[in-house]
Amino acid sequence: MIDKHLVGASSVAFRLDHGSGVPTYLQLVQQVEQALRLGLIGPGDQLPTVKDVVQTLAINPNTVMKAYRELEHRGLAAGRPGQGTFVKAALQRVSGPEQVALAQRLRAWVRDAVASGLDDESIAAIFAAAMRDVHDHQNGAIA
Amino acid sequence: MTVLETSGLSKRYRGVSALRDCNLAIPAGHVVALVGPNGAGKSTLLQLAVGLQRPSSGTIRVLDGKVPGSPAALAGVGFVAQNAPMYRNMSVAGMLQMARDLNLVFDGAYALRRIEDIGIPLKAKVGALSGGHQAQLALAIALAKRPQLLVLDEPLARLDPLAKHEFLGVLMAAAAAEGMSVIFSSHVLAELERISDYLVLVNRGRIQLAGRVDAVLAGHRVLTGPPQALPALPPTLAPIRIAGAGAQVHLLVRTPGQEDPVAPGFAAQPAVLEELVLAYLQEPGATSLPGPRLAASGVPTR
Numbered sequence: 001m002i003d004k005h006l007v008g009a010s011s012v013a014f015r016l017d018h019g020s021g022v023p024t025y026l027q028l029v030q031q032v033e034q035a036l037r038l039g040l041i042g043p044g045d046q047l048p049t050v051k052d053v054v055q056t057l058a059i060n061p062n063t064v065m066k067a068y069r070e071l072e073h074r075g076l077a078a079g080r081p082g083q084g085t086f087v088k089a090a091l092q093r094v095s096g097p098e099q100v101a102l103a104q105r106l107r108a109w110v111r112d113a114v115a116s117g118l119d120d121e122s123i124a125a126i127f128a129a130a131m132r133d134v135h136d137h138q139n140g141a142i143a
Numbered sequence: 144m145t146v147l148e149t150s151g152l153s154k155r156y157r158g159v160s161a162l163r164d165c166n167l168a169i170p171a172g173h174v175v176a177l178v179g180p181n182g183a184g185k186s187t188l189l190q191l192a193v194g195l196q197r198p199s200s201g202t203i204r205v206l207d208g209k210v211p212g213s214p215a216a217l218a219g220v221g222f223v224a225q226n227a228p229m230y231r232n233m234s235v236a237g238m239l240q241m242a243r244d245l246n247l248v249f250d251g252a253y254a255l256r257r258i259e260d261i262g263i264p265l266k267a268k269v270g271a272l273s274g275g276h277q278a279q280l281a282l283a284i285a286l287a288k289r290p291q292l293l294v295l296d297e298p299l300a301r302l303d304p305l306a307k308h309e310f311l312g313v314l315m316a317a318a319a320a321e322g323m324s325v326i327f328s329s330h331v332l333a334e335l336e337r338i339s340d341y342l343v344l345v346n347r348g349r350i351q352l353a354g355r356v357d358a359v360l361a362g363h364r365v366l367t368g369p370p371q372a373l374p375a376l377p378p379t380l381a382p383i384r385i386a387g388a389g390a391q392v393h394l395l396v397r398t399p400g401q402e403d404p405v406a407p408g409f410a411a412q413p414a415v416l417e418e419l420v421l422a423y424l425q426e427p428g429a430t431s432l433p434g435p436r437l438a439a440s441g442v443p444t445r
Binding site (some may be wrong): 059 | 172173174299307308309311312313315316318319320336337338339342413
């Protein structure tokens with residue numbers, strides 16, 4: 001069965017989770033980043049046109065434009081006048097050693113949290129809240 | 144460019160006030176949700192905007208100063224009335240022909256393509272179509288006028304979830320492709336945040352709130368804390384609504400600055416659009432009218 005919420009046969013297929021609390025434009029940004037990370041799309045590939053995205057997802061055109069502007073701002077995509085938006089760069093991956101170091105620090109923090117008696121859900125909630133705080137501060141100027 | 148501008152706009156029907164002293168200046172390029180309870184004055188405002196009614200006092204202009212109902216305004220403004228009224232005994236092809244005859248500009252090929260895409264049979268009687276197909280037909284005809292501004296009165300009220308999704312998809316695609324502005328009224332709050340990027344809240348004939356959705360959300364916070372901390376709340380915060388009881392209360396407050404308000408004992412969180420709209424509708428006395436034009440015209444912001 002084909003899900004009507006999926007857009008784009010050849011590039012990114014967007015879907016929305018309306019209950020996630022993540023702003024719609026950010027969901028689109030994250031899905032492009034995820035597709036880049038997984039190697040499903042790469043430099044030169046075209047993102048779905050704004051018109052196609054809004055027709056299939058039934059969302060405000062400015063939301064899609066905001067998402068594409070954000071991708072341009074992050075250096076991942078570039079608009080070509082009259083043609084659309086294209087993937088510009090592969091996602092900057094964190095180097096191996098750096099990622100290992102980050103993971104180690106997070107594991108140490110999780111151990112501390114467990115030792116202080118927090119259950120998994122509470123730990124996940126703290127992590128999600130911290131992510132949200134950091135994103136809110138980063139996006140404060142844009143919003 | 145402004146698509147809709149009103150100044151001191153009032154409308155009375157036989158002495159009963161439907162709209163009172165409405166001041167609005169809606170810029171082009173938005174999908175505007177006109178929200179309010181039944182009988183708030185939404186339909187009256189839309190009918191004034193398309194020239195089906197005349198103001199009792201005050202002014203209303205569309206598309207940069209055009210008088211609603213004037214030839215220049217009629218050419219640029221499309222309208223889908225509540226329940227998409229059409230001639231039930233006429234065929235779909237007949238409706239298209241009539242629309243072509245009645246409008247100076249009518250992209251018949253576009254309307255035909257839309258109707259074929261949806262799968263509406265041309266020979267069918269309009270009255271025999273499903274509610275969703277009637278709505279799609281009315282939308283296709285309105286869009287074929289190639290309006291700069293499309294006004295829709297409660298377009299979603301009768302549509303089932305699938306028909307609603309398809310209707311909104313077509314509407315949003317048209318807005319994206321043509322740069323068309325849209326104003327639609329609704330008493331359904333659920334999908335507002337996805338569809339509209341500009342909000343006008345009408346309550347008891349007055350404009351309670353008007354502005355870009357992101358600006359409206361950025362200008363409010365929800366404060367959560369114990370009720371004991373309420374007396375220590377800074378008087379400048381003046382909550383729009385206080386909800387909850389027992390151990391916790393939630394306050395919706397305006398935050399003109401970028402920073403979270405300082406309220407001892409309370410934690411600030413971003414406001415959610417649906418919750419914000421409900422809070423305002425439940426407190427008809429509360430108004431918040433952002434926007435330099437409105438502030439300059441001296442609208443009281445109690």
